[in-house]
Amino acid sequence: xNDILKMVIVLGSICTVAGLGLAGVQSVTKEPIEYQQIKFIxxxxxxxxxxxxxxxxxxDRFNLPAGKDKKGRDVFQTVFPAKKGGQVIAMALDGxxxxxxxxxxxxIGIKPSGELTGISIMKHSExxxxxxxxxxxxxxxxxxxxTVDNPTAVDGVSGAxxxxxxxxxxxxxxxxxFKNNKQQILAQAGK
Amino acid sequence: xxxxxEFTKGFWDxxxxxxxxxxxxxxxxxxxxxxxxxxxxxxxTFVLACSNVLVSLLRNIIPGKVRIAAFIVIIASFVVMVExxxxxxxxxxxxxxxxxxxxxxxxxxILGRAEAFASKKGVLPSLMDGLGIGLGxxxxxxxxxSARELLxxxxxxxxxxxxxxxxxxxxxxxxxxxxVCLGLILGLMNIVSRR
Numbered sequence: 001x002n003d004i005l006k007m008v009i010v011l012g013s014i015c016t017v018a019g020l021g022l023a024g025v026q027s028v029t030k031e032p033i034e035y036q037q038i039k040f041i042x043x044x045x046x047x048x049x050x051x052x053x054x055x056x057x058x059x060d061r062f063n064l065p066a067g068k069d070k071k072g073r074d075v076f077q078t079v080f081p082a083k084k085g086g087q088v089i090a091m092a093l094d095g096x097x098x099x100x101x102x103x104x105x106x107x108i109g110i111k112p113s114g115e116l117t118g119i120s121i122m123k124h125s126e127x128x129x130x131x132x133x134x135x136x137x138x139x140x141x142x143x144x145x146x147t148v149d150n151p152t153a154v155d156g157v158s159g160a161x162x163x164x165x166x167x168x169x170x171x172x173x174x175x176x177x178f179k180n181n182k183q184q185i186l187a188q189a190g191k
Numbered sequence: 192x193x194x195x196x197e198f199t200k201g202f203w204d205x206x207x208x209x210x211x212x213x214x215x216x217x218x219x220x221x222x223x224x225x226x227x228x229x230x231x232x233x234x235x236t237f238v239l240a241c242s243n244v245l246v247s248l249l250r251n252i253i254p255g256k257v258r259i260a261a262f263i264v265i266i267a268s269f270v271v272m273v274e275x276x277x278x279x280x281x282x283x284x285x286x287x288x289x290x291x292x293x294x295x296x297x298x299x300x301i302l303g304r305a306e307a308f309a310s311k312k313g314v315l316p317s318l319m320d321g322l323g324i325g326l327g328x329x330x331x332x333x334x335x336x337s338a339r340e341l342l343x344x345x346x347x348x349x350x351x352x353x354x355x356x357x358x359x360x361x362x363x364x365x366x367x368x369x370x371v372c373l374g375l376i377l378g379l380m381n382i383v384s385r386r
Binding site for chain 1: 278
């Protein structure tokens with residue numbers, strides 16, 4: 001009996017200490033991990049759609065509430081502002097839309113005036129060689145001429161209508177969020 | 192055996208992947224480039240040294256019947272720590288090593304050292320043993336990684352070293368190439384040590 005008790009106590013206390021230690025490490029590394037994930041997954045896209053900024057859009061990012069999902073949890077939209085001389089010159093928002101094969105995640109750059117500065121596909125699983133052509137500059141560069149009033153007035157990729165629609169949906173999502181929350185976004189970004 | 196001997200034995204006599212032929216899963220899987228091999232090796236060294244010290248400290252408290260469970264909890268905690276730290280500060284390396292970081296838990300070098308060495312010896316020899324074996328493992332992985340990277344991709348640490356017409360043997364970067372390289376190194380080491 002004594003033996004079992006000793007085993008339980010020793011193993012139990014080792015587990016407790018390990019758990020506490022890990023909780024500590026986890027809370028310390030939580031923020032850097034979030035920053036790194038954004039930096040390595042979203043930053044290339046943010047840099048691709050924004051130009052001429054002097055701040056660090058990743059560091060200056062902020063979240064705004066964007067309604068609720070199906071399970072009733074709050075959803076947040078992250079905005080990456082680009083500033084030059086303290087002025088907001090553009091901002092990047094991400095949106096996602098259903099493609100042929102899962103969600104397509106797109107980063108969209110918008111100027112405060114409502115012109116688009118470009119889009120960049122962050123993540124997709126479209127068919128290589130067919131749907132994946134939506135990531136090519138020939139398609140994405142067209143958005144540089146678009147505005148928030150009619151963001152998807154561009155030529156689609158022929159043979160890849162589902163993928164094109166997915167990108168359009170993603171762009172429309174982000175643009176709608178921008179239009180509906182313009183005042184709030186500009187106020188937050190200007191801080 | 193002196194402390195220095197405990198430290199240096201990991202570099203030749205008990206060099207983990209080549210002499211003990213332990214820890215082959217990461218040895219074969221992540222050594223597609225010198226940098227990956229060394230990153231993996233250093234992560235393992237950290238876990239090995241820390242778990243050896245802790246196991247050695249607790250060796251008189253842990254009852255024999257639950258020692259393996261206790262060792263695994265200790266090792267797993269350090270591995271999760273390494274994983275979180277790597278995610279927080281070396282994200283690109285974490286993306287490459289991916290699943291092989293959590294798999295350090297079941298790396299038999301670490302449990303083997305805890306069971307065979309740290310649970311019987313004092314703290315200082317255990318620390319030296321952990322550092323020595325770990326650094327030996329790092330060097331072995333770095334060596335295998337640079338050999339494969341050099342012949343399979345024509346680069347070392349990402350830098351081009353060959354003339355432009357050099358055709359790298361991409362086969363060596365694939366899993367079978369890892370076995371071929373490992374076999375050649377084992378053979379060479381046997382020749383050298385038989386002399």
